[in-house]
Amino acid sequence: MRVAGRLVGETLNHLEKLVEIGVSTYELDREAEAFIRRNGGIPSFLHYNGYPASICTSVNEQVVHGIPSKKVKLKDGDIISIDCGAIVDGWHGDAARTFLVGNVAPEVKKLVEVTKECFFLGAAQAKEGNHLIDIARAVETHAKEYGYGVVRDMVGHGIGTSMHEPPEVPNYVDIRMGRGAKLFEGMTLAIEPMINLGTWRIVIAADGWTASAADGKPSAHYENTVIVGKDSAEVLTLV
Ligand code: MF3
Numbered sequence: 001m002r003v004a005g006r007l008v009g010e011t012l013n014h015l016e017k018l019v020e021i022g023v024s025t026y027e028l029d030r031e032a033e034a035f036i037r038r039n040g041g042i043p044s045f046l047h048y049n050g051y052p053a054s055i056c057t058s059v060n061e062q063v064v065h066g067i068p069s070k071k072v073k074l075k076d077g078d079i080i081s082i083d084c085g086a087i088v089d090g091w092h093g094d095a096a097r098t099f100l101v102g103n104v105a106p107e108v109k110k111l112v113e114v115t116k117e118c119f120f121l122g123a124a125q126a127k128e129g130n131h132l133i134d135i136a137r138a139v140e141t142h143a144k145e146y147g148y149g150v151v152r153d154m155v156g157h158g159i160g161t162s163m164h165e166p167p168e169v170p171n172y173v174d175i176r177m178g179r180g181a182k183l184f185e186g187m188t189l190a191i192e193p194m195i196n197l198g199t200w201r202i203v204i205a206a207d208g209w210t211a212s213a214a215d216g217k218p219s220a221h222y223e224n225t226v227i228v229g230k231d232s233a234e235v236l237t238l239v
């Protein structure tokens with residue numbers, strides 16, 4: 001999983017260099033698939049439950065699962081969340097970043113920064129003896145300090161020989177969940193805060209995939225695959 005994770009991290013670094021005004025999300029997808037394959041991986045999103053591309057490209061109010069398209073060209077002031085997964089020797093890596101395009105409004109830039117901070121605060125709780133609720137509380141508390149909406153309908157997940165394995169890793173605390181599963185050293189999780197500038201509520205587009213903030217305000221996503229450790233998490237998809 002370290003090898004798969006590194007490849008996903010490298011793919012996202014490669015894509016970051018290509019994000020600029022005028023580039024289409026289709027071009028980013030073509031680059032991602034080629035990069036993953038020439039480095040010995042298989043894009044895990046392609047054909048997953050019928051998904052038609054190798055990455056998800058979610059622009060502005062789109063939260064996750066935006067489908068790359070020749071018609072979507074990045075504009076000055078956009079933010080784009082790129083979610084990417086790869087398989088190497090049967091093992092999965094999964095990660096997402098939100099990138100800025102040109103001059104982004106200060107309040108939107110702040111949302112992107114805080115979403116990344118939410119991940120690191122959550123990951124700091126991914127240690128033996130803690131429970132899933134500790135990750136969720138860390139993410140939610142930080143996001144709420146800024147009045148942001150924490151997406152509830154989509155969650156992080158266990159990951160290993162499949163992209164999505166138990167347990168679900170929510171980014172919010174709900175009394176009905178109890179403390180959630182106990183964490184132990186060696187567990188592999190995808191921790192992925194999805195944070196909205198406005199409401200936490202999302203709507204799914206007619207394409208059956210694209211999730212957008214219900215109020216049309218910007219949304220950010222930051223995800224890494226991690227290994228739960230004794231005292232801290234090891235992040236596999238950041239290189
Ligand atoms: N990477 C997403 C996740 O974090 C899954 C993408 S769904 C797919 O769970 F269909 F695009 F693969």
Ligand code: CO
Binds near residue numbers: 094095192223
């Ligand atoms: Co994921």
